[in-house]
Amino acid sequence: MDYRSNTLSALQKAAPTLDGKLALVGLDGFVDTIVTPVALRTGQGEEFEAIPTISDFGQRILGAAGKSTNLEFYPRMDKLGGNGPIMAKALLEHGLALRYIGALGRVAIHPVFQEMASRAECTTLCDPASTIAVEFDDGKLMLGQMRSFDEITLDRIIEKMGAPAFERALSAADLVALVNWTMIPNMTTIFRELTEKVFPRLPQRDRVFFFDLADPEKRSRADLLEALEVIGAFGQFGRVTLGLNLKEAQQVHLALGFHPLAEDEAGLRQIAADIRAKLDYATVVVHPKESAACATAETTAWVPGPYTAKPKITTGAGDHFNAGFALGQLLGLSPEGCLTTGVSTSGHYVRTAKSPSLEDLQSFLANWQ
Template identity: 65%
Template sequence: MEFKTRTLQELRDRRSTLSSKQAILGLDGFVDTIVTPVALRAGQGENFTPISTISEFGQRIAAAAGKSTNIEFYPRMDKLGGNGPIMANAVLAQGAQVTYLGALGTPTVHPVFADLAKRAHAVSLCAAASTTAAEFTDGKIMLGMMKSLDEITPQRIDEVMGAAAYRAALAASDLVALVNWTMIPNMSAIFDDLVSRVLPQLPVKPGRVFFFDLADPEKRSKSDLVYALGVIGKFEQFGRVTLGLNLKEAQQVFAALGFGTESESEAGLRAMADKIRRRLDLTTVVVHPKESAACATRDGTWWVPGPYAAKPLITTGAGDHFNAGFVSGQLMALSPEACLGLGVCTSGHYVRTAQSPTLGDLETFLANWK
């Protein structure tokens, strides 16, 4: 039986359990403007030739050295952004109950988060950050303004949400997902606060999952990264820790931990996930490039191919949707292979439709995936 059939059967057997699960996610929040860079304009509106690749975009910029240049960004849409809100939206779509804690706007929630705030219990800590996301056929470049995220601290959480409410939300949660460590300067302090002050006060909840996504740590120092990874390991005493990494993030973590290099083959991805997991002593490590995904647990390693889309409708948020599918699988107690399958299908559906899939959508996707 191929993995798609096995994943579909596990999903059908367990899907009714997800609606009873509670999750708390955070802590970022962005207003994303999706744009297409213009190479040659022939008329108004969409009458232009786009800059199609990052290499071409880089050449255009490099050619301006010592001179100047003007590059037009043609706006496609304004949308909810940030690793946390996108992941929360996807988890909500699949049926879990969500508390979202993050940068959603002050003094009121920004309009792009209005639907999230209606469907989740939303607590806004500060103004949202903003991103201009330039999408290309071979990737994307995210241009961010995120000074407001400096305000996210343990003290700010206690002040806005209330220490008792914060503890209660954590105590009730089956999933605690803390994402975008890279862009939140005080996130390591929040991790420290949780493992030293908050979580020791809470009763243990069997099966609780702690999920972490670093979000491209290239701009953080190696020492900062290694420290954060060490603190993430301390969450194991309070539940099962999953570290989710795209390929670039996995390579950065792999190097920071002192390993050599691994290939991007199935064997290389399995080995990378396994070595990181063993070094940090975590329950699960996931590595997900665009074309496939692998994970390692204490029981072994798994790999699945992905439903790669050569011409996606949208790519910003694809990784966050993978994460949502994977953790939804964990909340339903699916096998590691089926969690990977749910992850790649959640991402695959999203990049084709720009919509977060329901579990019913995922059943249909799996049943029709050739």
């Protein structure tokens, strides 16, 4: 397990350099209700058998064609949701100073975001969206309502913050994470306006840009390719990282004209390398549930992950990976080290349903089974 011990040593040495670093994250916001689908109820409360897999759930739905059916979702918790807030909360726990801009509540910040807002500077643009996250043994279904995201524009950000304050926040940020492109209709326009109108006015400095598309299946190939091109323009102003889960990586890889590849170590390294080279980004990351790979201009890397067949929670696992990977980048770790902090942050979260502190992360690295 050399990659774990090497990462733990590097993390311990670099941790003091995290002081004073700032992350600016946005632009979404969800109220998530985590539920379990009920197959057979035997009593009240939690006295039921769950529908175990997405395939089983699909068969229940197909059986209702031409008829009707009743499906019960047993609520487990309401929690802060959205790619941005979950990543932001994980970064806060790692010890970064945070500025959040996003959909946290029209009149006042919604209660699920209050704890984050008490520890970070937050600007709310509109009401949050809502998601019912249906969790299965083999994945999850995210059932969302997100009409409020139509209101997220650069003009709204400037209306809420003022142009000088927004520019100061961008200038101060060591990490700028703009996530959930798929669900925010105006995000490509926001990207273009930032690269053409805002960042050219700001002082040049070393910064990391992190992008997460968030399942682009419902967007057209033309929309996806345009967004990927515009994301590349951020490379004039910092180091661009694109984070992709396996499904997203395969969608992007195909949209760029490549043929399907195996999902083993060699295939994952090649998918990341193909995408990175085609788009000329600094880094591309691919993270399935069981491992993670990345590509830079100099190398590719891969690490196995601390996969568990019985997670306590899965919604937000990818966002925690993103936070851990970005943490590694800010601390100057190697690509392998960044992957390891990514899978460890996610691994701790799915086992405990809690975002790890830097100390938790170090303990997990030393002890995971």
